[in-house]
Amino acid sequence: MGPSLLRIAPADPREYVEQMVGSLMAGESVVLRPQGLEIEEDPAVPILRGFEPRADLGPCILIATGGTTGGIRFAIHTPSTLWTAAQGFAQQFRQWPRRHVSPLPLEHVGGIMPVFRAIAAGGRAVFADYKDWMEKAPSENELPSIVSLVPTQLRRLMNSETGLAWLHTFRCILMGGAPLEETDRNRARELGLRVSPCYGMTETSAMITVNPPEAFLAGDDTVGLPLPHARITLLPPEQRIIVMGDMLCHGYWPVRPDFSRDPLFTGDRGAWEPAGHLRVLGRLDRMINTGGEKVDPSVVEERVMTLPGVTEALAFGLDDSDWGQRLVVAVAGELEVTEDAVWSALRETRRPCEVPKTLRLWPWRLPRTGTGKPNWRRLRSAFETDAPPAAE
Known part of the structure; x- marks a missing residue:
């Protein structure tokens, strides 16, 4: 029962x-x-x-x-x-x-x-x-x-x-x-x-x-x-x-x-x-705490990666005066990948706190350093402006 x-x-x-x-x-x-x-x-x-x-x-x-x-x-x-x-x-x-x-x-x-x-x-x-x-x-x-x-x-x-x-x-x-x-x-x-x-x-x-x-x-x-x-x-x-x-x-x-x-x-x-x-x-891990709710960014990333044409996804938290941390996601993919499709995938969750506040879409690949690690400075700055991310 x-x-x-x-x-x-x-x-x-x-x-x-x-x-x-x-x-x-x-x-x-x-x-x-x-x-x-x-x-x-x-x-x-x-x-x-x-x-x-x-x-x-x-x-x-x-x-x-x-x-x-x-x-x-x-x-x-x-x-x-x-x-x-x-x-x-x-x-x-x-x-x-x-x-x-x-x-x-x-x-x-x-x-x-x-x-x-x-x-x-x-x-x-x-x-x-x-x-x-x-x-x-x-x-x-x-x-x-x-x-x-x-x-x-x-x-x-x-x-x-x-x-x-x-x-x-x-x-x-x-x-x-x-x-x-x-x-x-x-x-x-x-x-x-x-x-x-x-x-x-x-x-x-x-x-x-x-x-x-x-x-x-x-x-x-x-x-x-x-x-x-x-x-x-x-x-x-x-x-x-x-x-x-x-x-x-x-x-x-x-x-x-x-x-x-x-x-x-x-x-x-x-x-x-x-x-x-x-x-x-x-x-000690990547857990994001937004408004008192704990969110595992890998769960958000995995949801986006199920979309055809998506090549990379990286979710993380930005300091926010209201939420403590604001969940955002950076996505890279082929040219046919649209923001509407990504948002649709992101909203397929039972936990509203797992839906990011902001999405940025890069063509093909996310910005990385010379050693292949995510370029956090460029990633974070992309969420501070309304300009579309430039191709890598």
Whole structure:
């Protein structure tokens, strides 16, 4: 039979959560359906229908993740893994408000975890659309709350008068999904916003480190101390971040349904600060983080390379003040290759974040250096002008 696929529209989050809880209590696994995954027609459905949890796990919660291999991939969690993370957060921050506001999509781990954290703290989860905050000011008696945001949301709210008023009502603004740009960090501090940078991922049941607002406002740009449920080490020589703990997912469906959960080798580099805080230094691979969504550029490139006449494709991220990184793709091909055909191929994805913001088409080949490596200077400059790329 396979797992239940939650089909509730984002406008009805309470029913979404009720269906999830009801299915789990009935012993059924559930899939937090990602945006763009259609239930009836999508080819992912037969794959999901074939999922059966290990006997020792019980009902599972499948959460989509970008990962590093592309394709359809779901982290296999259980109520226990998510509950472990929620309890660790509640244990660390007993004095924080117990009211958790979630404006993030519920199919993301960052959207569903505030529900678990609120329950673990004996509080309440509140669902909201952050765009509403840019149109209607908060009331004078808003209750003390914790909110979870990604940098793009924070940036847009800071640029809105009523959005900024909402930000000032929150006792803690948990910031995940992607690092905050320096300009956003500085502005948040100038505005006195109680931002709390975090580090985590779908595989770790969201955050495993938290930097309290007081430290952030004092100029600390780290992601803080590990939470009680997480053990973090750095593997030399590249200082890869290694994570251990009972909150880790049990595997990926369908590519690696059963692997040793302990430890998790991330694709990030880190460093320990003297106070024991973790500083994330960047990615060890080519993963692009755009608006809090992780995109593997090779997935985009492979989609373009299926087109007849295409000879090369290179996807990469450019710094962007709104998205953190803006996904772009450079394509080379025979003269009959058209931009319309390339765009059509690029849009054949279930993840909107995998559709580049900009496309540049070169005749025959992409610019390269004398050693045959991509000429990054010329490639990047081509996306800063409207002029068509010159033939190589």
